Amino acid sequence: MILDSKIPEGPLADKWTKHKFNVKLVNPANKRKYDVIVVGTGLAGASAAASLAELGYNVKAFCFQDSPRRAHSIAAQGGINAAKNYQNDGDSVYRLFYDTIKGGDYRAREGNVYRLAEVSVNIIDQCVAQGVPFAREYGGLLANRSFGGAQVSRTFYAKGQTGQQLLLGAYSALSRQVANGKVKLYPRTEMMDVVMIDGKARGIVTRNLITGAIESHSAHAVLLCTGGYGNVFFLSTNAMGSNVTAAWRAHKKGAFFSNPSFTQIHPTCIPVSGDHQSKLTLMSESLRNDGRVWVPATVETAEKLRKGQITANDIKEEDRDYYLERKYPSFGNLVPRDVASRNAKYVCDEGRGVNETGEAVFLDFRDAIKRDGRNVIEAKYGNLFDMYMQITGDNPYEVPMMIYPAVHYTMGGLWVDYNLMTTIPGLYALGEANFSDHGANRLGASALMQGLADGYFVIPYTIGDYLASNSADRIPVDHPEFKKAEKEVSDRLQKLLSIKGEKTVDYFHKKLGKIMWDYCGMARTEEGLTKAKAMIKELKKEFWTNVNVLGSNEELNLSLEKANRVSDFLELGELMVDDALHRNESCGGHFREEYQTPEGEALRDDENFAYVAAWKYLGEGQEEELHKEPLVFENVKLTQRSYK
Amino acid sequence: MNLTLKIWRQKNNADKGDFKEYKISDISKDMSFLEMLDVLNENLSEKGEDPVHFDHDCREGICGMCSLYIDGKPHGPQQTTTCQLHMRSFSDGDVITIEPWRAKPFPVMKDLVVDRSAFDRIIQAGGYVSVNTGGVPDANEIPIPKSIADLAMDAAQCIGCGACVAACKNASAMLFTSAKVSQLALLPQGQVERKIRAEKMVAQMDAEGFGACTNTGACEAECPKGISITNIARMNREYFSAVVSSDTL
Numbered sequence: 001m002i003l004d005s006k007i008p009e010g011p012l013a014d015k016w017t018k019h020k021f022n023v024k025l026v027n028p029a030n031k032r033k034y035d036v037i038v039v040g041t042g043l044a045g046a047s048a049a050a051s052l053a054e055l056g057y058n059v060k061a062f063c064f065q066d067s068p069r070r071a072h073s074i075a076a077q078g079g080i081n082a083a084k085n086y087q088n089d090g091d092s093v094y095r096l097f098y099d100t101i102k103g104g105d106y107r108a109r110e111g112n113v114y115r116l117a118e119v120s121v122n123i124i125d126q127c128v129a130q131g132v133p134f135a136r137e138y139g140g141l142l143a144n145r146s147f148g149g150a151q152v153s154r155t156f157y158a159k160g161q162t163g164q165q166l167l168l169g170a171y172s173a174l175s176r177q178v179a180n181g182k183v184k185l186y187p188r189t190e191m192m193d194v195v196m197i198d199g200k201a202r203g204i205v206t207r208n209l210i211t212g213a214i215e216s217h218s219a220h221a222v223l224l225c226t227g228g229y230g231n232v233f234f235l236s237t238n239a240m241g242s243n244v245t246a247a248w249r250a251h252k253k254g255a256f257f258s259n260p261s262f263t264q265i266h267p268t269c270i271p272v273s274g275d276h277q278s279k280l281t282l283m284s285e286s287l288r289n290d291g292r293v294w295v296p297a298t299v300e301t302a303e304k305l306r307k308g309q310i311t312a313n314d315i316k317e318e319d320r321d322y323y324l325e326r327k328y329p330s331f332g333n334l335v336p337r338d339v340a341s342r343n344a345k346y347v348c349d350e351g352r353g354v355n356e357t358g359e360a361v362f363l364d365f366r367d368a369i370k371r372d373g374r375n376v377i378e379a380k381y382g383n384l385f386d387m388y389m390q391i392t393g394d395n396p397y398e399v400p401m402m403i404y405p406a407v408h409y410t411m412g413g414l415w416v417d418y419n420l421m422t423t424i425p426g427l428y429a430l431g432e433a434n435f436s437d438h439g440a441n442r443l444g445a446s447a448l449m450q451g452l453a454d455g456y457f458v459i460p461y462t463i464g465d466y467l468a469s470n471s472a473d474r475i476p477v478d479h480p481e482f483k484k485a486e487k488e489v490s491d492r493l494q495k496l497l498s499i500k501g502e503k504t505v506d507y508f509h510k511k512l513g514k515i516m517w518d519y520c521g522m523a524r525t526e527e528g529l530t531k532a533k534a535m536i537k538e539l540k541k542e543f544w545t546n547v548n549v550l551g552s553n554e555e556l557n558l559s560l561e562k563a564n565r566v567s568d569f570l571e572l573g574e575l576m577v578d579d580a581l582h583r584n585e586s587c588g589g590h591f592r593e594e595y596q597t598p599e600g601e602a603l604r605d606d607e608n609f610a611y612v613a614a615w616k617y618l619g620e621g622q623e624e625e626l627h628k629e630p631l632v633f634e635n636v637k638l639t640q641r642s643y644k
Numbered sequence: 645m646n647l648t649l650k651i652w653r654q655k656n657n658a659d660k661g662d663f664k665e666y667k668i669s670d671i672s673k674d675m676s677f678l679e680m681l682d683v684l685n686e687n688l689s690e691k692g693e694d695p696v697h698f699d700h701d702c703r704e705g706i707c708g709m710c711s712l713y714i715d716g717k718p719h720g721p722q723q724t725t726t727c728q729l730h731m732r733s734f735s736d737g738d739v740i741t742i743e744p745w746r747a748k749p750f751p752v753m754k755d756l757v758v759d760r761s762a763f764d765r766i767i768q769a770g771g772y773v774s775v776n777t778g779g780v781p782d783a784n785e786i787p788i789p790k791s792i793a794d795l796a797m798d799a800a801q802c803i804g805c806g807a808c809v810a811a812c813k814n815a816s817a818m819l820f821t822s823a824k825v826s827q828l829a830l831l832p833q834g835q836v837e838r839k840i841r842a843e844k845m846v847a848q849m850d851a852e853g854f855g856a857c858t859n860t861g862a863c864e865a866e867c868p869k870g871i872s873i874t875n876i877a878r879m880n881r882e883y884f885s886a887v888v889s890s891d892t893l
Contacts (some may be wrong), residue, residue, distance in 0.1 A: 051777040066699060067764050069804055072709040086784060122778070129780035131773045131833045133797040140787025158797060164706055165800060172772035179768040187761065210753055239701040273674045278682055279703045387705065390728050391676075456777045506682075550689060555656065556697055556754040559689060603791045 003256070003629040006417040007111035012635050016115045018463050019418065024468035031056030032574070033170035033472035035219040036082060036382040036463065037204055039191045039246050041068030041174065043167055043448060044431025045225030047455025050173035053182035055460055060217055061174065062186045062206060064241055068162055069171045072239040073451060076163025077284035078383065079145060079155035080448040082120040087144055091152040091592045093117045098636060100446060103149040103336050104411070104439020105261070105588035105602060106610065106638045109631060111418060112436045119457040120449050122157055125369055126456055134158050146289055146435055147444040149336040149643075155445045160284050160384045166448055168456070190561070191246040192489040194222060194253045194427060197481050200470075201250075201427035207493075209561065212554040213492075214486050216477035220467055221426045223459065224250060225451075228410035228432040230263065232569045232576065233521070234513025236407035237269060239284040243565040247414050247433050255422040256614040259412040260572065261580035264589050267340035267520050270391055271360040280406040285444040288333045290368035290377065291401070292436070293340070295352040295361050297321040300332060302352040312362055312400045323347055331643040338441040338589045338602070339643060345522050346600065348404075355402050377423055389537075405522060409447060411438040411589065412579070415614040415629070419462035420531035422453060423614075426466060430454035435612065440588025484627050493553050496563045501546030505562045508543045512536065512566070512573055514515035520573075520580050525593045529581040533574060540570045575615055575624055580629030582626065585609045597640070606638050645671040645731065648739040651696055654752050661752065663741075677729040678703060678710065679719065697755040703727040705868065708803030711810070712756055713743040713834035718807035718866045721770050725805060725868045736858065745806055747815035749853045760806050762852040763820060769848035770841040771824040773833050799826040801869045807869075808863035814855030819863040821849045823871050829882050839886035846883050 008015040008022070034057050038049040041063040049061040065069060083096040096117035101108060124142070128134065134156050135143040144153040158165040177183040189211040195203040195216065203218040229244035230236035251257045268283045296302045297319050304310045323343055325332045333340075337624065344361050347353070354360050369377050374397060379383070384394050392402070412420050414429035416436055421428050431451035438446065475482075519525075519532035543566070551557040586595040586602035587609070595603045612629040646669045654661030668687070671680050685695035701709040701730035705728040716718035720729045734740065742756065750758040773811050800823070825842050828834030834841070857876060864873040 047777075054776040065701060065707070065709060066760055067708075067804065069764070069767075070701055070709050072702060072707070075702045075704050075706050084783070124783045125780050126775075126777060128783040128786075129773065129775045129833055131796075131828050133800050133827065133831065134783075136788055136790045136793040138790050140789055140793075141784050158800075160705065161801065162843065164803075165797075168800065173775075173777070175764065175768040176774060177774045178764075185764070187764075196819050205831075237704075239707060240703060241701050274672060276672060276675050276679050276683060278676070278679050281704055283759050386726070390705075390722075390724060390730065393674075393730075393732060460777065504686055506686060506689075548689065548692070550692065551694055556757065558685075558695055558697055 001423070001627060003415065003627055004417060005109060005629060006419060008418070012110060012114050015111050016118055022467035023461055026464045026468045028056055028471065032058065034058065034467050037217055037219040037222045038062070038225060039131070039204065039223065040071065040225035040227060040433070041171070042071035042073035042225060042227055042431060043170055043451030044455045045071065045223070046167065046170035046174045047452050048223055048225060048430055048459050049183055050170060050177050051456050051460045052463065053177035053180070059177070060186060060219065061181045061183055062189050062191060064188065064190045064209060066187055068174060068185060068187065069168060071167060072242050073448070074164045075239065077160045077282065078147065079157035079162045079445040080123065080166060081147065081154050081445040082116050082124045082156060082449065084121055084124060086142060087153045089152045091154050092222040095152065096154065098121060099150050099634050100437070100443060101439070102641060103443040104441050105604065105641055106439065106606070106633065107587050108439030109436055110633060110635055115458070116437050116450055116453050117248060119453045122457055123449060123452045127166055127169050129529055130172060132158065132165045132169040145286055146334060148285055148288065148334045148340070148390055149443040152431065157286070160286070160381065160528040166452065170452070170481065182587050193249045193485050194424070195482050195485045196253055196424065197475060197479065200425045202475050203482060205482070205489050207489070210556050212557065215276065216482040216486055216488050218475050218477050218482070220470060220472070221428065221463060222304070223428045223430055224414065224433050225430045225455070228413070229569070229572060230407045230410055232512065232573050233407040233516045234509050235272065235277060235280050235517070237266060237280050240279060243568070245565050245568045247429070248572055250414065250424065250427060252617050253424065255424045255427060255577060256415040256616050257412070257611050258415040258614045259574045259579065260615065261520060261583065262411035262440050262588065262590055263407060264337060264409040264411060265341040265405040266583065267344055267405050268363060268403045269406035271355055271404040272357065273390070281387070282406070282408060283388060283401065283403060285337070285435055287363060287381060287384060290380070291333065291363040291365050292322055292367060293324050293333050293361055293363055294320045294322045295347045295354055299351040302354060305354055306356060306358060324347045328643045330337065335643045336441055336443060341522060342591060344405055352420050360402040362400035363403045365396060366400065369397065405499060409442055411440060411442055415612070419465060420459055421466065429465070430458065430459060440590050493560065493564065496547070496549045496560065496567065497553065497614070499545065499547050499549065501548050503546050503565055504549060505547060505549065505559060508539060508547060509562070509566045509569070511539055512570060515539070516573055516576070520577055523593050524580050526581065533577045536570065536574045536577065543570055544572045545566065566601045579613055579615065579622065583609055583613065601640070610638070645673065645736045645813065647671060647734065650739065652743045653755055656754055657751055671731055673732040675731045675732070676703070676753065677731065678727050682729055684839070689733045697757050699757050700727055706803060707856050708805040711745050711805060713745060713810060715741050718745070718810040719868050719870060723866070723870070736759060745810040747809045749815065750806060750809065763804050763805065763806065765852060765884070766817065766821055766845055767824065767847045770844035773828060774837060785864065788832060792830055796827045796830040799823045799830070799875050802871050803869055805868065807866050807868060809854065811862040811866035812855070812858060813862070814858050815884065817852070817854035818857045818859050818876045818879065819867065819871055819873065821845050822875040825879045825882055826875040829878065839889070839891045841884040842879065842886045842888065
């Protein structure tokens with residue numbers, strides 16, 4: 001199969017405008033004849049569902065949470081980028097595009113990224129019109145802050161709760177359409193499979209999480225806005241329920257999965273404190289605006305610190321190593337996430353880690369408090385400091401925070417073309433669920449931008465192109481393909497319930513997470529990945545013979561929900577390892593130890609790997625087939641990323 | 645720490661439900677409350693017993709999914725969400741009682757899981773600005789005084805967890821509803837629908853079966869996000885001025 005990205009011809013800046021004119025339209029009276037399913041109600045899902053309903057389509061929106069307002073976009077803290085240039089500091093659509101392409105280590109499509117930068121400005125307008133209370137200056141205009149990988153201030157924010165406010169904005173637009181009768185909501189409902197009829201996505205099968213009922217829903221198009229798969233690592237900053245099931249089941253039905261190994265390890269998370277830990281908590285990247293990252297200059301000092309003989313504040317200025325400022329003087333503490341994470345790992349591997357486990361570095365606000373006063377720092381980051389205090393029991397106004405990298409976001413996802421359509425006609429993927437905009441590393445404050453860009457400003461145009469050329473005939477859910485899919489779903493659940501083995505679901509999930517983190521995390525080697533592949537295969541076999549899933553299908557059953565999700569993570573894990581193994585280069589968050597510059601930076605191989613890897617599922621137990629979409633750079637010059 | 649847990653177990657909405665007692669040992673002070681329950685559930689699962697069902701998702705105190713009435717207080721002894729409550733707030737030997745939210749408009753689905761869709765319906769009644777995607781003015785076109793934007797943000801921080809309802813002896817949803825009414829009444833974008841919003845949201849709140857305000861402030865005292873009851877005063881003002889000069893008359 002030749003992967004056609006459908007990037008329009010012509011100059012970069014005209015592509016989207018031209019494409020919007022060239023796509024087919026569905027006339028207003030006909031829109032009500034088309035049904036669209038939206039799975040997931042985060043920024044991408046809620047904004048898409050609301051916008052499509054406003055246009056007149058009939059929308060069904062699904063989420064596994066008890067309310068669409070709780071999707072994990074809500075936890076995004078720091079902000080959302082937009083090329084408004086309100087600060088008069090040299091920002092432009094082109095600069096946001098350039099920063100994003102460069103930040104992604106040249107593994108994203110120029111056309112998609114430029115469009116993202118272009119519509120970013122509309123997002124801010126839209127959100128303000130909805131009543132999103134962004135931070136403002138005393139003159140009443142919008143405030144901005146800086147984020148990693150950029151030398152301009154273009155990040156809009158609402159305290160440390162930007163994701164919450166943007167999601168509640170999208171949720172309010174969605175709620176309005178529910179009231180108008182254009183959206184029907186299905187909370188506490190999990191998508192179990194895509195239903196294909198005549199080679200097109202025509203609906204989904206779901207499980208009602210309260211009653212266990214397996215149900216079919218028919219539509220003319222299906223949008224997967226189901227987020228990322230960071231929970232394959234067990235410990236991540238994702239919500240407990242975040243999972244890959246919807247995307248994975250679509251993958252098994254024919255949707256190619258792209259760059260699955262591109263994982264973002266976020267540098268500023270609260271370090272792991274013990275085996276009981278269920279999730280990791282992020283401390284917003286915005287803290288790196290004022291916080292300084294350091295470890296002791298010598299291993300001896302670090303040892304004293306770990307033994308509790310001295311505290312951070314006892315260490316004199318000359319005995320501290322502000323390693324980011326030292327190595328990257330122009331970006332300093334605001335280097336991109338992959339660079340910051342890798343450097344934290346280096347200093348900890350050298351034995352300079354600062355907590356009991358040796359896996360933590362300091363993020364220190366002492367100098368910022370001295371410079372600006374405690375009140376200013378409190379106004380900017382108060383809620384984050386409180387959260388830190390609540391979790392660790394330490395007071396960051398008095399002692400430096402301790403942080404360590406953790407899995408945060410997945411740049412990989414379902415392959416989509418410029419229209420956001422997967423390789424299955426009629427099946428779309430939006431937001432974190434697709435692979436398209438962030439390359440091998442996402443810049444801070446760009447996830448919110450992409451989710452809302454896809455939902456508010458891309459899909460409302462591109463979906464019409466597909467629907468206009470497809471008949472509006474509806475397919476009833478008693479069609480044999482729906483019945484067949486329902487049976488497959490029920491059989492799989494029954495199989496999980498019937499194993500009655502000796503280990504709990506979490507036992508397997510934790511084991512998988514450890515394999516992924518050790519061998520497919522911040523640093524990867526051929527040897528480690530090969531080992532990981534064998535281990536995952538073995539674990540998968542053990543899962544299907546020895547897992548103990550309690551209860552029955554016909555009830556609210558957490559054990560069954562988890563088992564169903566973990567069974568997919570086990571399959572995905574293997575593909576991530578394959579992907580990491582085949583890519584014999586380092587780029588962004590994908591760091592293969594064999595491929596690095598003498599300074600320890602990621603060493604790309606543009607000659608052989610400037611492509612999107614797109615994996616095709618061939619069947620149970622078979623190796624997946626690799627397809628390549630070459631990345632064409634007509635506007636930016638590929639260079640070694642430098643933040644020095 | 646070794647603890648005794650008295651937990652509400654209820655098979656489904658139709659079941660009557662009852663407390664069950666569990667012993668749990670070797671709990672670290674650094675664990676979160678929900679991680680302590682994870683340990684209990686892992687123990688129960690290993691013994692083949694049905695784990696205790698409770699709602700939770702982000703575990704960062706922002707999604708509003710977690711609930712739990714702990715020792716007679718929503719979200720337990722600290723003014724945070726249950727997921728941000730840590731075991732250092734408890735002592736060895738403690739007996740901890742854990743119940744679901746108790747309010748008629750929040751029916752129990754299983755164990756500690758309740759149905760809060762009534763909150764969604766209150767928002768659907770009018771908790772939005774009626775603008776479609778596209779065609780809106782530039783974001784900086786209308787300056788908003790920082791103090792007003794900050795007040796709106798304070799109200800907008802509500803996470804919709806329902807602790808205010810659970811804390812109130814009348815199971816009133818005034819704090820939740822007023823937070824949204826206030827946010828939009830304060831901002832210029834919310835002015836056009838200001839009156840009808842207050843009328844409709846209050847009507848929906850009543851229709852769902854939430855009670856009247858007790859004026860005791862229990863909601864504010866238990867709100868994990870510190871939403872102020874001045875929002876209730878503002879909503880009352882909005883509502884009364886709306887009904888006497890309604891746009892729909």
